Amino acid sequence: MNKASRLFCPALIIPKNAVVKQTEQLSVSQKLLTELGLVKSGSNGTYQIMPIAQRALDKCINLVQRNMQEAGGQKISLPVLTPTQLWKKTGRLDGDISEFYMVRDRSGKQFLMSPTHEEAITAMLATTAPISYRQLPLLLYQIGPKFRDELKSRFGLMRAKEFLMKDMYTFDVSKEKAELTYATVSEAYERFFRQLEVPFVKVEAATGIMGGSLSHEYHYISPVGEDTLLNCSSCGYAGNAEVFGEDATSTCPNCQSTQLNRVRGVEVAHTFLLGDKYSKPLGATYLNTSGKPETLVMGCYGIGITRIIAAALEVLSTEHELRWPTLLAPYDVCLIGPKQGSKEQVSGERIESDLLQQLTQVCGAEQLLHDDRKELTIGKRLMEAKRLGHPLTVVVGAKATQGEAPKLELHASGAETVELNITEVLERVASHVRHKQQLLQQIPSSETDVRVRQTVGHVY
Ligand SMILES: [Zn+2]
Known part of the structure; x- marks a missing residue:
């Protein structure tokens, strides 16, 4: 408990x-x-x-893992430290390196505190006995800290120098197969974002420092977002302003319409079709049907886990109260009992204790927070519960001990307070639990859109 x-x-x-x-x-x-x-x-x-935020973070990690595994992903862990020598081979140290953290060991060997792991994972495969075409596609992911020496770190977890990422790397025999894998992972991403129930936008993006041929970003719309997104109201195309080119930001690249809407977005996930940008220089190959080595074709897929938590709260919360995505709320239910020394303490505590058992059966002890600080008034505890944004808060107050049918107060996050009897409260909690289960059971759609380009501009 x-x-x-x-x-x-x-x-x-x-x-x-x-x-x-x-x-x-x-x-x-x-x-x-x-x-x-x-x-x-x-x-x-x-x-x-x-601890409270860690619970939300762990829930986010679990949800991401569930979806990555459903897409065929296998979890691994790579070292935070990547030898800079690998990044020299792929040419990524030739550009702007001011955001990289570099460290040396006692022998003078230099390492990057990895902002991303394309080189590390590709080198790992290159030094593994060649894998067969039969083992492909191979989808490997990890969840761990990433480092970037941001010039302007701000908005807390939204843009931090150390952050938690899920990064997946995929390996295929050909560009065509890699596109199929890209579609499968994209579907898992869309499912994950639907499960969070925060409105999101998927846009075509520039490939930038990662390289490759195709890239999409997933954004939450918020005035604190650092990207400008454009959406064509005549054909529905959506893209990061950077793909529109410097002077073409007034026309749609798809239909040449000038009816473009602009919004600010927080990038929370990114997908890239990389081709052989990393596998070629690092020599990562597989054995084809005739047993000959061929270069692997790659994709990489990131989700900013700490950033998603911050950005989702940014979009959903009010100025004074947190609002969580249902599946990420630290607890489902908070129970507040009578204050010590109050008139209703003795009879109220009997109801409180019964209710604790009943609630445990409906939502599980792990998802229940019992605010047992009896020295505090109900009002003070309730105010804090509201600010923390628990989806449901149940109060055993004075009305619980008056008359034949005790009434409890139920506060649902973002809704008016209602007075309900015990059965109604339990039904309300059960309905919350059912909603969570429905969100989790979103099964993949049977029609995987393999024509990746057609999903461009799909706006939710
Ligand atoms: Zn258009």
Whole structure:
């Protein structure tokens, strides 16, 4: 059982008369996460995740893994440190390297604290006994920290110097097969984003530093987003402004219409068809049907896990209250019982204790937070529960002990408070649990869109 009295949640207490010096622009999610004690700032641009936020992060990781495995992915872990020598071979150290963290070991050998792992994984395959065409496609993914020395790290977890990513790398026998894999993974991405229930946009993107031939980005629309997205209202094409070219941002590249809408987006995921940009220089091959080595054709697929949490909260929350995607909320239900020394304490506690057992049966002990801090008033605990954005908060207050049929207060995140009897409360919680199960059971659609280019501009 999760008890609020035992929770480590170092809320930021700002004295009433304090003059807060605003040194940086704060986003809604960053402000709430910090004030509520869910995330603490470490050094500039790094963050410490506290227990409540860690639960959301773990849920996000599990959901991502579920979808990657459904797409055929196998989980691995690669070292954070990649020898810079590998990046020299692919030419990626020739460009701007100001955002890379580099370290040397005692022998003077230089490493990158990897911002991404194309070189590392391709070199791993190149030094493995050649794999057969029969083993392909091969989809390998990992979830781990990534590093980027951001010039302007801001908005907390949204743009940090160290962040958590899921990165998947795929290997195929040909460009055509790689396109099929791209479609399969894209479908898993779209399923994942639908499960989060935060409106998202998929746009065509520039391939940039990654290289390759085809790329899409997934964005959450928010004024704090750093990308400009354009959407053609006549044909539906959507793209990052960078693919429209410098002076062509007024016409649609697909239908030449000038009816373009602009929005700001936070990039939360990215997919690339890489071709042989990494496998060729690093010599990663497979054995074809006649037993001859041929260069592997690659794709890579990222999801910014810490960024998704921040960006989803940014989109959903109000100025004063967090709102979570259903599947990421740290707990499903918060239960608040009577205050110590109150008139209704004794009879209220009987109901509270029955309710704890019943709720455990409906949503599971792991998803229930019992706010057992009886020294605090119901009002104070309720206010905190609302700010934390628990999907459902149940209060055993004065009305629970009056009359024949006890009434409980039920606060659903973002809705008006209602008074319900115990059966109705349990039914409401059961319906929440059913909704979660339905979201999780979104099965892949039978018609995988293999013609990747047709999915371009699919706007949700
Ligand atoms: Zn158009």
